[in-house]
Amino acid sequence: xxxxxxxxxxxxxxxxxxxxxxxxxxxxxxxxxxxxxxxxxxxxxxxxxxxxxxxxxxxxxxxxxxxxxxxxxxxxxxxxxxxxxxxxxxxxxxxxxxxxxxxxxxxxxxxxxxxxxxxxxxxxxxxxxxxxxxxxxxxxxxxxxxxxxxxxxxxxxxxxxxxxxxxxxxxxxxxxxxxxxxxxxxxxxxxxxxxxxxxxxxxxxxxxxxxxxxxxxxxxxxxxxxxxxxxxxxxxxxxxxxxxxxxxxxxxxxxxxxxxxxxxxxxxxxxxxxxxxxxxxxxxxxxxxxxxxxxxxxxxxxxxxxxxxxxxxxxxxxxxxxxxxxxxxxxxxxxxxxxxxxxxxxxxxxxxxxxxxxxxxxxxxxxxxxxxxxxxxxxxxxxx
Amino acid sequence: xxxxxxxxxxxxxxxxxxxxxxxxxxxxxxxxxxxxxxxxxxxxxxxxxxxxxxxxxxxxxxxxxxxxxxxxxxxxxxxxxxxxxxxxxxxxxxxxxxxxxxxxxxxxxxxxxxxxxxxxxxxxxxxxxxxxxxxxxxxxxxxxxxxxxxxxxxxxxxxxxxxxxxxxxxxxxxxxxxxxxxxxxxxxxxxxxxxxxxxxxxxxxxxxxxxxxxxxxxxxxxxxxxxxxxxxxxxxxxxxxxxxxxxxxxxxxxxxxxxxxxxxxxxxxxxxxxxxxxxxxxxxxxxxxxxxxxxxxxxxxxxxxxxxxxxxxxxxxxxxxxxxxxxxxxxxxxxxxxxxxxxxxxxxxxxxxxxxxxxxxxxxxxxxxxxxxxxxxxxxxxx
Numbered sequence: 001x002x003x004x005x006x007x008x009x010x011x012x013x014x015x016x017x018x019x020x021x022x023x024x025x026x027x028x029x030x031x032x033x034x035x036x037x038x039x040x041x042x043x044x045x046x047x048x049x050x051x052x053x054x055x056x057x058x059x060x061x062x063x064x065x066x067x068x069x070x071x072x073x074x075x076x077x078x079x080x081x082x083x084x085x086x087x088x089x090x091x092x093x094x095x096x097x098x099x100x101x102x103x104x105x106x107x108x109x110x111x112x113x114x115x116x117x118x119x120x121x122x123x124x125x126x127x128x129x130x131x132x133x134x135x136x137x138x139x140x141x142x143x144x145x146x147x148x149x150x151x152x153x154x155x156x157x158x159x160x161x162x163x164x165x166x167x168x169x170x171x172x173x174x175x176x177x178x179x180x181x182x183x184x185x186x187x188x189x190x191x192x193x194x195x196x197x198x199x200x201x202x203x204x205x206x207x208x209x210x211x212x213x214x215x216x217x218x219x220x221x222x223x224x225x226x227x228x229x230x231x232x233x234x235x236x237x238x239x240x241x242x243x244x245x246x247x248x249x250x251x252x253x254x255x256x257x258x259x260x261x262x263x264x265x266x267x268x269x270x271x272x273x274x275x276x277x278x279x280x281x282x283x284x285x286x287x288x289x290x291x292x293x294x295x296x297x298x299x300x301x302x303x304x305x306x307x308x309x310x311x312x313x314x315x316x317x318x319x320x321x322x323x324x325x326x327x328x329x330x331x332x333x334x335x336x337x338x339x340x341x342x343x344x345x346x347x348x349x350x351x352x353x354x355x356x357x358x359x360x361x362x363x364x365x366x367x368x369x370x371x372x373x374x375x376x377x378x379x380x381x382x383x384x
Numbered sequence: 385x386x387x388x389x390x391x392x393x394x395x396x397x398x399x400x401x402x403x404x405x406x407x408x409x410x411x412x413x414x415x416x417x418x419x420x421x422x423x424x425x426x427x428x429x430x431x432x433x434x435x436x437x438x439x440x441x442x443x444x445x446x447x448x449x450x451x452x453x454x455x456x457x458x459x460x461x462x463x464x465x466x467x468x469x470x471x472x473x474x475x476x477x478x479x480x481x482x483x484x485x486x487x488x489x490x491x492x493x494x495x496x497x498x499x500x501x502x503x504x505x506x507x508x509x510x511x512x513x514x515x516x517x518x519x520x521x522x523x524x525x526x527x528x529x530x531x532x533x534x535x536x537x538x539x540x541x542x543x544x545x546x547x548x549x550x551x552x553x554x555x556x557x558x559x560x561x562x563x564x565x566x567x568x569x570x571x572x573x574x575x576x577x578x579x580x581x582x583x584x585x586x587x588x589x590x591x592x593x594x595x596x597x598x599x600x601x602x603x604x605x606x607x608x609x610x611x612x613x614x615x616x617x618x619x620x621x622x623x624x625x626x627x628x629x630x631x632x633x634x635x636x637x638x639x640x641x642x643x644x645x646x647x648x649x650x651x652x653x654x655x656x657x658x659x660x661x662x663x664x665x666x667x668x669x670x671x672x673x674x675x676x677x678x679x680x681x682x683x684x685x686x687x688x689x690x691x692x693x694x695x696x697x698x699x700x701x702x703x704x705x706x707x708x709x710x711x712x713x714x715x716x717x718x719x720x721x722x723x724x725x726x727x728x729x730x731x732x733x734x735x736x737x738x739x740x741x742x743x744x745x746x747x748x749x750x751x752x753x754x755x756x757x758x759x760x761x762x763x764x765x766x767x
Contacts, residue, residue, distance in 0.1 A: 132656075200731065201729060202720075203728075269512070270516060271519075336752060339514050340538065340746060340747075343743045344584045345586070346585075357717075361728055365724055370665070
């Protein structure tokens, strides 16, 4: 790999790798079938210190960088993408807005409990009618005394039913666009927060995805992140990290597909010879392996740029776009290599196929990533 | 251009409205259960569709494979699992009996197949002979006047529901495809010596009751043998190819249905101040999906028409199966993408269609086998 990892990065990756092999892979199928939230896995990940991976040490976290997160979480996603996304939302989407836009008191209050995993986080911006077009959300907030009163419905909220702390977005003037948005930290116990219907999904079925309903939800003024009207800025700041997180997930799923395919090709005989002797299969394996390395390199580049404080919006979108499409191609071909058993639920490739599809949709669809990338490329041309 | 008769089009139109009104509303339930679509099949039987290819003297309407293709495509728009069960019944079992059956076999079985009293199912694949018929291990042993079948078949559509199995077994200790023969097991899942090992929990096509079926000293009379010895493997290839044309038609229906849904959704869903069907990228996806569906159905009609005309059609059947299923994958994937997060939700039908399309890429032999068959037809084999 082009990027040399530090001892600490390597160590965390190895810990995650072992955890994936021993704990996640053996239980992933059961969690998927039962659509059961992998609470046990999350507890164990908290014990290993992964829940606070990015949170600075002064707030009780590991103080690691984004490259560490990418190499370690890739292993978690390889083992169980549902556990992975639960962890990813908590780690990438919660700590960053609180750390960058919270007051010192807010940071002191929330970061330590998120870092230890004592509290689980969820991030709520998407609404039933507004996905890609986040600037126009309809959830409203009105300042009354020392509290904001928030009303509206959020959709597709990962961890929503299990979370203790939420970062949510609302508008002072719904429909008016980006400049009227506000971001808040909300606790599960605040009056007016209700968990709505649970989504039944194609894949990542063990992850919790719900609607959240705010009915006169009361949020203390000091829980606002940034200034009034800065909500969109908070959202945009978090976005790139979230995309690196999903690129990481995609690489993990794609690797699981390659591992299953090589195992099968080394064991299965068809038309009198091992599948690995078939050029058709060889070329599929070659493409998967090449695309996975390319996807990982794009992902680590984006993570490193973020760590260096350099612009990384285009790099994050490129990583997310390419890695998610890689995961879907790998999953499709893994099923083809497996043939009939590939579409039966006894083998994991069927799950990989269902899980992979979400990576092209959440944290900005592939179409949104292409819009972002083209905006940059049209200005910058091919210059690196 | 493939020509259709008035009769073709009349039946297509009747089935199309049946599919919209009767099958579509139950498709999610059939998938989710999964639930075998007996209710839909019973209604199709009342409409005479289960007798689509049976000769008139045996209670059918003697339809050809073009008619079967049109019907399966339309039914698959509503519920692909129902179409798949019917495809096996019509294009594989009933057609094989019409083409290969003796007078006695026909008069005993065709009227019952045509009325829907018997559902037909084709048993060929095995765990180590998924699409390589030469590796089939299921044996048929002669015992006096009877035959005794032993072996386990995989991926049997409507395995538990079928009242008649058409089974490929090795009748002589001859390796390769030469010893293979066709047997009719009247009673199907209920016949003595037949055991349903289990039903598969599938990614898609979940309602078609795909089962593993064990034949354990399953005794059938001499009259259960279908077809002449000399032509057996050609006959088996013919049944497989007809089944593949059926699967290609189903894939074309799934592709159309997903794009039709995405089209309506994109017209209603708004983002950035306009309906999303006004974005070029979305329009391109819808156009490409429809092109893929159209290419699939035209290749399907072409293969069906060649078979109906008695021309060579095996290569074309593989082309149709490959292209139509890959097209359906592409179309349904685009449809999911157009719906965004909702496309990933089981509340919307494109999620099911995406799983069905991916499963169809593997059922009735995966793309890799069809590519191999097309290449063999073009280049031949050198040993």
